[in-house]
Amino acid sequence: MNLSVVTIYHSGYGHTAVIAEAVNAGVGSVDGVDATLIDASTLNAPDAEGFAALDNADAMIFGSPTYMGSASAVFKAFMEASSSRWLEQRWANKMAGGFANSAAMNGDKQNTLIEFMTFAMQHGMIWTGLGQMPGNNHSGGSENDANRLGASIGLMTQANADEGGDVAPPQSDRETATAFGVRMAEAAKRWGS
Numbered sequence: 001m002n003l004s005v006v007t008i009y010h011s012g013y014g015h016t017a018v019i020a021e022a023v024n025a026g027v028g029s030v031d032g033v034d035a036t037l038i039d040a041s042t043l044n045a046p047d048a049e050g051f052a053a054l055d056n057a058d059a060m061i062f063g064s065p066t067y068m069g070s071a072s073a074v075f076k077a078f079m080e081a082s083s084s085r086w087l088e089q090r091w092a093n094k095m096a097g098g099f100a101n102s103a104a105m106n107g108d109k110q111n112t113l114i115e116f117m118t119f120a121m122q123h124g125m126i127w128t129g130l131g132q133m134p135g136n137n138h139s140g141g142s143e144n145d146a147n148r149l150g151a152s153i154g155l156m157t158q159a160n161a162d163e164g165g166d167v168a169p170p171q172s173d174r175e176t177a178t179a180f181g182v183r184m185a186e187a188a189k190r191w192g193s
Contacts, residue, residue: 002034003188005095006053007181009063010040010074014165016065016101019157022174023061023099026181033185040064040078048081055085059095059188060125061181062116066100069108071115079119092124095188099155099177101169113154128187129153130180135172146176155180 005027011017020037028035036057038050054060064075071079085091098116100109117127129152135145142148149156155177159168 002032003058003185003192004034004036004053004056005059005061005185005188006036006038006057007061007063008038008040008043008054008078010065010072010078012065012067012072015157015159015168016063018165018174019099019101019155019169019177020063022177023063023155023181023184026178026183027061027185028181029178030182030185030189032189035181035185040075043078044074044081046081046084051082051085054082055090057094058192059097059184060091060120061184062096062098062119064100064112066102066107066109066112069111071100071112082123086123089124094123094125095128095184095191096120096123096125097128097154097180097184097187099157099180101157101159103159103161105149105158107158109149109151109156110153113151113156117153126191127153128184130155130176131183132176132179143170144172146172146179148172148176
């Protein structure tokens with residue numbers, strides 16, 4: 001029986017959706033792991049249909065744009081709708097990880113990742129970081145490096161506000177996202193065995 005990794009995301013302008021799809025592709029490339037994408041806007045009530053997939057998942061990956069220094073209101077509605085599961089600790093010992101996107105290079109994305117990590121810890125989950133060395137941090141580096149934003153606690157991506165999801169975030173961020181999806185799937189396999 002395959003393990004299940006579900007990516008729950010919200011995307012306001014399409015940029016975070018592109019990253020969610022890249023993460024999901026990475027998860028799905030690992031043998032023995034099923035990858036599922038769920039839009040957080042469908043999970044705004046405790047009895048929403050998509051919660052069954054989360055209850056049965058082995059790992060969850062949370063993704064949101066960073067608005068005003070935190071996750072979007074749509075994603076927060078999902079977080080709050082999960083409180084009955086928190087009360088029962090229904091998601092305890094599942095793997096968790098996260099990603100955040102913003103238009104600015106920094107954009108306070110770390111706050112969003114810390115918010116996701118705290119959410120996962122409250123649910124009793126096991127947090128998995130990015131697991132990639134920082135790129136673009138020396139004179140020989142470039143915008144094409146994997147992990148060009150130098151994240152560690154999760155995946156950070158950047159999309160220019162005046163470009164659509166067809167070109168932003170750049171290819172290097174998409175490749176970093178796919179590698180993160182692979183890492184999450186492999187972590188779920190190790191933890192689940």
